[in-house]
Amino acid sequence: MKMYKYILTLLLFWAVGTSAPVIAQTTAETTSSSSTPLQSNPDVxxxxxxxxxxxxxxxxxxxxxxxxxxxxxxxxxxxxxxxxxxxxxx
The missing domain is CATH 1.20.5 (Single alpha-helices involved in coiled-coils or other helix-helix interfaces)
Structure with missing residues (x-):
């Protein structure tokens, strides 16, 4: 039963970690002319x-x-x- 708790905790942290950058982006960040590696490039x-x-x-x-x-x-x-x-x- 402990393994289920570890797996569930791992999945929870994975879900939170991968969805946080998506939630944090706004339209102003994605349409800016200066792009960094973390921002999406509008030319792609x-x-x-x-x-x-x-x-x-x-x-x-x-x-x-x-x-x-x-x-x-x-x-x-x-x-x-x-x-x-x-x-x-x-």
Whole structure:
């Protein structure tokens, strides 16, 4: 049961860490003429093209499925290890 708490905590920190920069951006930051590596460049049209073609949703779906697969694998592995620990104690 401890492993579930660790995995849940890790996922929570991951979700907060990856969504914070997206929430912090405003339209003034993305349309400025001086761009830094952290700001999006308005000259790059790849994201717009991917959104128009609907490919961005495919990318998001693949990433989510990979992360869910890793999570399911870790949960199954934790169950197996817990079962082996119980057998070893007896």
């Amino acid at each position: 049209e790849m994201a717009d093209v991917m959104r128009q073609d609907g490919k961005i949703y495919i990318v998001v779906a693949v990433l989510v499925s990979i992360l869910l697969g890793v999570l399911v694998y870790l949960i199954n592995l934790d169950r197996k290890v817990s079962r082996l620990e119980k057998e070893f104690r007896q």
